[in-house]
Amino acid sequence: MKHAIISVVIITLSFLLYNGCTSRQTTHAQPIRFVVINSTSPSSPYEEFNPQLETTLLSINKENPVFTMHCGNIIHGGSSTMGINKIDVEKQYQQFYKYAKKLNNLLFTVCGPLDIYNQSTALYSKFTQKEAWYSFNYGTNHFIVLYSDSSTYLSLSDAQLSWLKDDLKKHSSSNIFVFSYFLPDIQRSKQFGSVLHHKLHELLSQYNVKAFFGTSGTTYTVTIDTIQYIPVPCDNNYANKYKKTIRYYVVDFDGQYITVVPRYF
Numbered sequence: 164m165k166h167a168i169i170s171v172v173i174i175t176l177s178f179l180l181y182n183g184c185t186s187r188q189t190t191h192a193q194p195i196r197f198v199v200i201n202s203t204s205p206s207s208p209y210e211e212f213n214p215q216l217e218t219t220l221l222s223i224n225k226e227n228p229v230f231t232m233h234c235g236n237i238i239h240g241g242s243s244t245m246g247i248n249k250i251d252v253e254k255q256y257q258q259f260y261k262y263a264k265k266l267n268n269l270l271f272t273v274c275g276p277l278d279i280y281n282q283s284t285a286l287y288s289k290f291t292q293k294e295a296w297y298s299f300n301y302g303t304n305h306f307i308v309l310y311s312d313s314s315t316y317l318s319l320s321d322a323q324l325s326w327l328k329d330d331l332k333k334h335s336s337s338n339i340f341v342f343s344y345f346l347p348d349i350q351r352s353k354q355f356g357s358v359l360h361h362k363l364h365e366l367l368s369q370y371n372v373k374a375f376f377g378t379s380g381t382t383y384t385v386t387i388d389t390i391q392y393i394p395v396p397c398d399n400n401y402a403n404k405y406k407k408t409i410r411y412y413v414v415d416f417d418g419q420y421i422t423v424v425p426r427y428f
Contacts, residue, residue, distance in 0.1 A: 192338050192418030193302035198223050198268075200411040201234035201344075201378045203259065203399045204277050208239045208251045212258045213401040219410045220265045222426065226413050228268050229301055234378045234395060235275020235344035237291075242281045252280045256290035271299065271306070275344040275378070276314035284310070296323050298330050304416070305337035317345035317360065317380065324363075331370045338416070339372045346380030346392055353387050364390065374421055376414075384423075393423060 238255035241247040284295045295310035348356030355361040374391040398408035409425040
């Protein structure tokens with residue numbers, strides 16, 4: 164009888180431990196390929212988009228990504244005090260999306276510092292059909308897009324931080340990827356240059372965040388804890404057609420490892 168009771172206890176403990184472990188496991192990772200592009204804005208609000216942008220977009224199609232993420236500075240915005248009219252900004256968005264129709268995959272966007280008009284994201288949202296910050300899923304992977312209130316560094320409003328906390332909790336079992344125009348300020352010692360960026364990292368590190376992609380903020384990939392901070396700057400103004408530059412990046416996630424390959428032409 165004593166041995167029977169011990170056996171029952173062992174079986175019960177094993178069952179509880181198994182269920183406890185499996186409930187904390189993240190969902191099985193789903194492999195994915197996507198492309199990151201940015202900085203397609205003309206040199207001024209009054210210039211036409213360079214027709215070679217079409218070449219870049221057609222090249223992206225050949226990569227067969229699930230989606231393309233434009234990480235900011237789609238157009239060249241500004242303000243009325245700079246002599247920029249609303250119609251100038253609207254015309255640029257219309258021109259860009261005329262080219263963007265060439266893409267055969269989904270297009271997602273980040274609002275960069277040049278994508279706003281009179282300090283407002285209204286025109287950005289009108290033409291992109293995206294909020295300033297938002298998230299979406301692809302299979303078991305979750306993607307978060309952040310917006311900086313500052314035109315020079317990563318700054319998140321209290322409302323956005325509150326939304327981010329809720330969004331992370333809702334998708335805690337997913338593999339998470341974050342996009343912003345600005346990366347957090349990271350020093351060579353792998354310390355963060357501001358209290359806000361340190362607190363942001365502490366928040367993200369509580370979840371299964373795989374990578375944080377940004378156009379500006381650091382010049383090399385840095386891994387802190389389990390998060391990779393990956394810079395993805397591009398040059399798509401074609402100012403010098405004889406100089407090869409990075410047009411976009413192909414990102415592959417095999418369910419465990421991330422590979423980022425720049426495309427030059």
